[in-house]
Amino acid sequence: MESLEQIRDRLLARFPGATVTLVTNPGVAAEHSLLLDAAHGAELALFLRDDPALQLDYCSNATGVDWPDKEITDVKKTTVPDPAGGAPKVVEEKTKHVEPGCLEAVYHLYSMALRHGPVVIRLRTANRSDQVKLPSLTPVWRSCDFQEREIYDLYGIVFEGHRDLRRLLMWEEFKDHPMRKDYVDPDDYEWEPTPHAAVLERAKAHYPVPPAATPPEAPKP
Amino acid sequence: MSELPSTPLPAPFPAAGNITDADREELRRHGILMTSLEELYNWGRSNSIWPLQFGLACCAIEMIAAATARFDIARFGAEIFRPSPRQADLMIVSGTVTKKMAPQVVRLWNQMPEPKYCIAMGACAISGGPFKQGYNVLKGVDRFIPVDIYIPGCPPRPEALLHGLMELQKQIKREHLTGADAARHTRPEVPSEFPIPAYGAHDLEPTMNPAVWKPAPPLPRSGKA
Amino acid sequence: MSVSDLSSFTPSSGPTVRAVKDPFHGDLLEVSMGPQHPSTHGVFRMVVTLDGEVVVKLKPVFGYLHRNHEKIAENTTYLGSMPYTDRLDYLCSMTTNWAYALAVEKLAGQAVPDRAQYLRVILAEMTRLVNHSCLVGFLFNDLGTSFTPLLYAFREREKILDLFEALSGSRMMCNFQRFGGCRVDPTPEWLAAASRLVDNYPRFLDEYETMLTANEIMLARTQGIGILDAKLAVNAGITGPCLRASGYNYDLRKVDGYGFYPRFDFKVPLGAHGDTYDRYMMRILEMRESVKILQQAFRDLPGGPVMDPKAKIRGFRPKAGEAYGRIESPKGELGFYLISDGTPNPYRYRVRPPSLINLTLLEEMCLGHTIADSVVILGSVDIVLGEVDR
Ligand code: SF4
Numbered sequence: 001m002e003s004l005e006q007i008r009d010r011l012l013a014r015f016p017g018a019t020v021t022l023v024t025n026p027g028v029a030a031e032h033s034l035l036l037d038a039a040h041g042a043e044l045a046l047f048l049r050d051d052p053a054l055q056l057d058y059c060s061n062a063t064g065v066d067w068p069d070k071e072i073t074d075v076k077k078t079t080v081p082d083p084a085g086g087a088p089k090v091v092e093e094k095t096k097h098v099e100p101g102c103l104e105a106v107y108h109l110y111s112m113a114l115r116h117g118p119v120v121i122r123l124r125t126a127n128r129s130d131q132v133k134l135p136s137l138t139p140v141w142r143s144c145d146f147q148e149r150e151i152y153d154l155y156g157i158v159f160e161g162h163r164d165l166r167r168l169l170m171w172e173e174f175k176d177h178p179m180r181k182d183y184v185d186p187d188d189y190e191w192e193p194t195p196h197a198a199v200l201e202r203a204k205a206h207y208p209v210p211p212a213a214t215p216p217e218a219p220k221p
Numbered sequence: 222m223s224e225l226p227s228t229p230l231p232a233p234f235p236a237a238g239n240i241t242d243a244d245r246e247e248l249r250r251h252g253i254l255m256t257s258l259e260e261l262y263n264w265g266r267s268n269s270i271w272p273l274q275f276g277l278a279c280c281a282i283e284m285i286a287a288a289t290a291r292f293d294i295a296r297f298g299a300e301i302f303r304p305s306p307r308q309a310d311l312m313i314v315s316g317t318v319t320k321k322m323a324p325q326v327v328r329l330w331n332q333m334p335e336p337k338y339c340i341a342m343g344a345c346a347i348s349g350g351p352f353k354q355g356y357n358v359l360k361g362v363d364r365f366i367p368v369d370i371y372i373p374g375c376p377p378r379p380e381a382l383l384h385g386l387m388e389l390q391k392q393i394k395r396e397h398l399t400g401a402d403a404a405r406h407t408r409p410e411v412p413s414e415f416p417i418p419a420y421g422a423h424d425l426e427p428t429m430n431p432a433v434w435k436p437a438p439p440l441p442r443s444g445k446a
Numbered sequence: 447m448s449v450s451d452l453s454s455f456t457p458s459s460g461p462t463v464r465a466v467k468d469p470f471h472g473d474l475l476e477v478s479m480g481p482q483h484p485s486t487h488g489v490f491r492m493v494v495t496l497d498g499e500v501v502v503k504l505k506p507v508f509g510y511l512h513r514n515h516e517k518i519a520e521n522t523t524y525l526g527s528m529p530y531t532d533r534l535d536y537l538c539s540m541t542t543n544w545a546y547a548l549a550v551e552k553l554a555g556q557a558v559p560d561r562a563q564y565l566r567v568i569l570a571e572m573t574r575l576v577n578h579s580c581l582v583g584f585l586f587n588d589l590g591t592s593f594t595p596l597l598y599a600f601r602e603r604e605k606i607l608d609l610f611e612a613l614s615g616s617r618m619m620c621n622f623q624r625f626g627g628c629r630v631d632p633t634p635e636w637l638a639a640a641s642r643l644v645d646n647y648p649r650f651l652d653e654y655e656t657m658l659t660a661n662e663i664m665l666a667r668t669q670g671i672g673i674l675d676a677k678l679a680v681n682a683g684i685t686g687p688c689l690r691a692s693g694y695n696y697d698l699r700k701v702d703g704y705g706f707y708p709r710f711d712f713k714v715p716l717g718a719h720g721d722t723y724d725r726y727m728m729r730i731l732e733m734r735e736s737v738k739i740l741q742q743a744f745r746d747l748p749g750g751p752v753m754d755p756k757a758k759i760r761g762f763r764p765k766a767g768e769a770y771g772r773i774e775s776p777k778g779e780l781g782f783y784l785i786s787d788g789t790p791n792p793y794r795y796r797v798r799p800p801s802l803i804n805l806t807l808l809e810e811m812c813l814g815h816t817i818a819d820s821v822v823i824l825g826s827v828d829i830v831l832g833e834v835d836r
Contacts, residue, residue, distance in 0.1 A: 027767010027786065028555030057680050061770065061781050061798040108770050108783070108798075112680050112696050118770060143683025145806050146508075169509035169835060170357065171321050175422040178356045179517055185356035186424035274484050278511055278832055279536035279618065281488065288593075289600035304484040319835075322489055322510045325481055351530065354521065355514030376618055 001116040002053065004032050014047060015040055023122060033106070033120035041123050042135040042161065048109060048119065049140055056109035056119055059141035062148060064155035066180045068128070069101040101128050103157050107137060107144070125157060128180075136162035154179035259398045266310075266336070267393040270386070273309035274302035275329065278316025280343035280376040287379035297386050306332040311389070313382075314368075317345035317352055318359040320425050324417045330366045331414040335406035338393070340370045340385050347371050364429035366415055474502060477817070481510040485588050485821040488831035492808075492824075499816045504809040508802070511835040519795040524550055524625070524762055527795065532619040534797060535833040538577050540569040540610070541775040542833075543623035548704060549771030549782035550625045554764035562627035562752045563706040568640070568743045569610075569622065570705075570773075571736040575647060576606050577776035578729040578736075579654070581828045585726060586658065588825035589667055595658060602650050609640050626757025641744040647737050655730060668723040672811040672823035676720065682806040686778025687728040688827055692720030698774035705773075709746075710739045725826040763790050770798075777801050777828055797836055801829040 002010075008020045011034075018040035023033045036044045048056045076093040103125045110117030125132045136159035138144045148159045149168040156177035159165055167174065176183055248254075256264075276284060287294045294300050303309040306329045318326055330339070341362050344350030349360040362368065369392060372385040396404035405411050415433065418425040480491030489510035495503035515534065519527040531546045532539035544566050551558060558566075583599030607617045613632055614620040622629050632640075658664060674684070676692040689696055697714045699707040715731035717724030766788040772781035778800030785794035804827050811827075812820040 025767050027553060027765050027769060029552045029767060029769035031769060059683060060772065060779060061783055061796070063783055063794075063796040063798075065785065065794045106783070108781070112694070115696075115701050120770070141683065142678070142681045142806055143803055145682075146802055167509075169321075169512040171420040171509070173420045173422060178514070183356070186428070275482050276488055278488070278513075279533055282536055282618065285596075286600060286604070289604075290597050291601070291604050306482075317511060317513050319510060319512055321512065322481060325510070329482055351533065352513040352515075352518065354518055356517065357509075357512045357514050378617065 001111075001114075001119075004034060004119070007048075007054070007119065008034060010051075011044055011047065015044060018044060020044070031118065031120055033122050035122045035124065038123055038125070038134050042137065042140065045107075045121070045137050045140045048121070054119070055111045055113045056117065058110045058112045058117075059107055059137065059143050060110050060118070061106075061108040062137070062144045062151065063106050064151035064157055064179065065104040065106060066128070066155055067101040067104060068181045070099045071096055072099050100126075102126065103128055103132055103155050105134055105148075105151060105157055107141075132156055133158045133160050135160055136165075138162050153177070156180065260394075262398065263394045263396055267390040268298040269301075270297075270299045270311045270338070270389065270393075271301045271303050271309050272299055272311040272313050273306055273329065273333065274304045275306075275312065276315050277318060277322065278345065280315035280345070283376040283379055284313055284315045284342065284382060287382045292379040292383060294383065294386070297383065297390065299386055306330075307334065309333055310336065311338045311340065312366075313340045313342050314346040314362045315342040317350065318362045319355075319357045320359055321357060321420075323359045323362075323365060323425060324419070326362060327365050327415055327417045331417070335413045336404065337406070337413070338369045338389055339366055340372060340382075340389065341368045342372045342374075342382060342385070343377055344373060344375045347373065350375055359425075361434075364434045365418065366430075367433055480507075486824065487584065487829055490824075490829065490831055490834065492820075494812075494817060494820065496817055499818075501812045501815055501817055501820050504812050504820065506805055506808055508835055511831045513832075513836065515836040516795050516797065520792055523790045524764070524792060525759065527792075528623070529619065529621045532621055533832055534799070534836065535775065535777065535780070535801070535830045536618060537580060537830055538573045538776050539618060539620045540573040540622060541773065542780060543620065544570055544705075545771065545773045545775060545780045546782050547623040547625055548773055549769055549784050550764070552771045553767065553769035553784050553786055554625065554762075556626045556757055557754055558627055559751050559754055560706075560748045561631070561750045562754075564743050564747045565628050565632070565752060566623065566705055567707065567710070568740060568747075569613075569620075571740050571743070572606050572609070572640070572644075574736045574776045575733055576603050577828075578733050579603060579650075581776075581825075582654070582658070582726065582729055585822070585825040586664075588821050589664065595654070598650075598654060598657075602647070605643055609636065609643065612636055612639075624753060624757070624759065625762065627751070627753030629753075631752045637744065637747070641741075644737055644740040644744065648734065651730065651733055651737075659727070659730070664726075665723065667819070667822060668726060668826070669721060670719070671722045671815060671819050672725075672826065674720040674807060674811055678807065678810070679720075683803045684778070684807060685800055686774065686776070686804065686828075687732060688725060688778065688804050690714065691717035691724040691728045693717055698772060698779055702772070704771075710742050712739050722822055722826045725828075729828075761790070763788060768794075772798065775800060777830065777833070778804055780833075797833070799833045799836060801831075801833040802835075805829060805834070 004022055008022055011018065011020045019037040021035040023035050025032050048054055074095050074097065078091050078093065079088045080091050081088045105123045107121045109119045109121065123134045125134055134157055136148055138148055139161060146168060148162055149165060151157050152159060152165055153167040153169050154177055178185065286292060288300055312330060312333060314326065341347050345352060346362045349358050352358045353360055370385045370389050372381050374381050398407055415430055418427060475496045477494045477496055478491065479494060480486040481489040491507040491510065493505045493507060494501055515530055519530060528543060528546060531542040534542045579599040579602050583596035586595035587593065610620050611617045613636060614622045674688065674692045676694040679689050679692050680694060693716050695714055695716055700714060712735045715728055715735065717728055764786045766786055768785040770781055770783045772779050780800055781798030783796040783798065784792050787793040808824065808827065811823050
């Protein structure tokens, strides 16, 4: 199979308006991926499927990933000359900015005909709140049908062009997208010590500290 | 009120409850079987418990295994798994009850005629089990319906299910038809149907049935906290 | 619908409605089967629209067993998810364990010793025997032979589960694989018992087949029912025996050659028609191939450790990165997609469930058949709800 760079170059040559970026995977597996732009996503995917050298006719896995907004502190150092004529001072200026997160859909493509793969493609939404639309790849690969519905259900990515975009796992009336990192699930725990510290903390907040927990007063001498 | 003649009343016919087991055993040696209607009724019921054919998750596979040749739940008269709740006496909640499934479970329970019993099989049905931290997992089926027998395990072995069934049989045999401690199904004032929770925007509404379930009192913790 | 329709690429709008009100046929009937239904294999639900007895529309409804496996796994350590993978496909815990271990090993670059590789093959193929024989039993249940074939299947299952229990301590939830090997080494007695069981397995298969394969009712109810077109199946991501029953040769044991499968000599059975009968035969033939693999594995099992001595169990933190590992589970391609951010918990943990994706074409397979046939078709697809809904 061609390398991802070659695929990218061919895609760019074929679709001059599109942007395709290589996302490297620093891990041991080194499964790099191609980030397609959302506007051309469906055409690019169709090309990948029908190109005779690639024939990625089988989309194995489609999944969502949530990348929450990140708060990043930049430190800007400026050298201020001392008006008194001494050595110039270094002033640190800290600014915080929020790097907007996104929702990402990841597709693992294989070729059953040529028996190669995977080619990993990703699509990213502009942000996590109101611009969460991505083109649906279900018309290209039917196997994305339920998986995109699941992503819509659990992450809230709206797939345009999906033939039947409804919640897959949760009920229709459900409002949240529970696989997002910032989802807070309804608090209905019984108190139970678990190794999960977060659960324990929430259980403590949920139930009042029982009276037995206050130490008995020390007997007066 | 006129004075009643003070003729001594005839000694009451000894009810089955008044005979000790030793007496009965003695009679049985002489070929006399003594029983009471209550006992006969309970004996019959406890040996033909028809479970609802209703599997939720992994534990259901062990429930099926209990019905197959090796464990053979038929020895206890409970092999007739009924697909319809109208014909079932026992609901074996075998598996994780999710919030999406909970209304259906309650509805099935409501559709079963009295007398009916419920076995919570497996950690999931008891408390949510390994999936307790899940957002869609009900933390125990006893939040909505009364449970008679809890069988711990993940999954409980088929033998454990049989043990649970035998415990249920013992419970049924102890039930009374009349009196202050009469069984649930003989008392019309005890509800046999429970409100079905609705799907809400974030959770089930309500999240539990306070008539059935009360949160466990917090365990006393050491003063360190 | 065929692939050529798909490649024209016109995003259709709204749900596809196939139920046309036909003035000659009176009203259509909408039936909701499940979530409590004896033939939906758990809590699967399908909303079927019927014209008389014929299915004109079928919509599966999922989520009644959605246990939030992925969310829980993202909040626990890598090893902490291993017992949860048992409960994904609860008939085949050994293969789900392996799929997960494979994905993590790929993520962390962990080597696996030879003996463990052989042991994994042995356990996976035994799992395949369990799964396929149970599936056939359930399929016949759906056909109306209440329980008898299932009794035979469960008799064999119990024998294999006894071995699993002797090895791992639990009948169903084995929790046996680790990153870099297996948990314990089987004793020579265990291996001898397992090998004896495998040698006797073809006898059971012969018995089973004598009863079932040429059964007249079976033939009438399954041949030509629920035909799955191979091209459409590829597009819809159908994998495993369902795909191969349509005649498409794609078996990850051959394609990826994961584990030590390239060292074994076995065939990939293929169907010709893609109907329910082929899907049934596929299971039987695969079991026969599994027996061959197992016999070779018992013969060649090397000595040595079952766990890489350098493998890290505690404080396991793979380098940041991602990996997708997949195996041929008895149901199809089971994959795990993991993203690590260098912490002890996976950042993203995703299961690619073959059972769910194999249902994509359920509607296409059932259209035009009677409702009783749709039950059989569902049975032949082989789903486990724990994996469908996760
Ligand atoms: S208790 Fe264990 S075996 Fe039973 S349903 Fe829950 S997870 Fe599955």
